[in-house]
Amino acid sequence: MRVSRNSENDTRLGKEDAIILEIIQQICRKLNISQFKYNPYRIEWRDSHGQQLLAHNSTIDPSLIILQENARGKLDPFEWEVLITADLIYRFKLRKQLLLELILSVGLPVLGGVLFFAFIVQYLFSVLGLPSIVYSIGYFSLIAVLWIGFGRLGGKAVRRVRQISDERTAEIFGTSRFLETLRKIESLNVTNVDRIKERIRHILEAQSTLPDHA
Structure with a gap:
C-alpha cells in the first residue's frame, strides 16, 4: 500500500x-x-x-x-529548544526581576505622579480658589497621561527582562547557536521580524560577556 x-x-x-x-x-x-x-x-x-x-x-x-x-x-526540535528555554527562563526564573522592574519603572513614577497631582489640586483649591471643573479636567488628564506612560514604561520593563532571559539562554547554548536560531526565524519571516532583529542586536552587543559555545 x-x-x-x-x-x-x-x-x-x-x-x-x-x-x-x-x-x-x-x-x-x-x-x-x-x-x-x-x-x-x-x-x-x-x-x-x-x-x-x-x-x-x-x-x-x-x-x-x-x-x-x-x-x-x-x-527543528533543537531550534525550538532554544526558543522554549528563553520563554521558560522569562516566566519561571525572572518573575521577581520583572516585578522589581515594574515597581521601579512603573510603580514609583505612577505613585509620584498621583502625589504630585494631589499636591497641585490642594494648592489650586486652597490658594487660588479655582472651580471644581479644573479638578475634573486635571483628573482626566492625569488618567490619560498615566495610561500612556504605564503602557510605555511597562513595555520597556518587560523587554528588559526578556533581554535578560535571552542572555541566560545564550549562556546555556552559546551565542552562536542562539544567534543562528534567531537568524533562521528572521529569514523565514514567520513572526515579528523587527522584534527578532532587536533580540539579535542585543545579543551581539552583549556577546563579549557571553560564551561562544555551550
Whole structure:
C-alpha cells in the first residue's frame, strides 16, 4: 500500500512533536522547574495573528505548551529548544526581576505622579480658589497621561527582562547557536521580524560577556 505524502508529513510532524515534548521535560529539569508548576505533555499549535508567539507556556494549563503554527516543520526540535528555554527562563526564573522592574519603572513614577497631582489640586483649591471643573479636567488628564506612560514604561520593563532571559539562554547554548536560531526565524519571516532583529542586536552587543559555545 502506498502511503500518501500528507500521511508521511503528518507522521514526521507527530514524531517532531514527541521530540519537542521530551526536550521540554529536559529543559524543565535543567532549570529546576517543579512539575507542580509546569509539566507539559501536549502541544497546541496556534496561529499568531501577526503577533510574536513562537514559544509560549500556558499560564492557565500547566500541561500545555503553545507553539506558533506557521513555524511548524520549519524549525527543528533543537531550534525550538532554544526558543522554549528563553520563554521558560522569562516566566519561571525572572518573575521577581520583572516585578522589581515594574515597581521601579512603573510603580514609583505612577505613585509620584498621583502625589504630585494631589499636591497641585490642594494648592489650586486652597490658594487660588479655582472651580471644581479644573479638578475634573486635571483628573482626566492625569488618567490619560498615566495610561500612556504605564503602557510605555511597562513595555520597556518587560523587554528588559526578556533581554535578560535571552542572555541566560545564550549562556546555556552559546551565542552562536542562539544567534543562528534567531537568524533562521528572521529569514523565514514567520513572526515579528523587527522584534527578532532587536533580540539579535542585543545579543551581539552583549556577546563579549557571553560564551561562544555551550
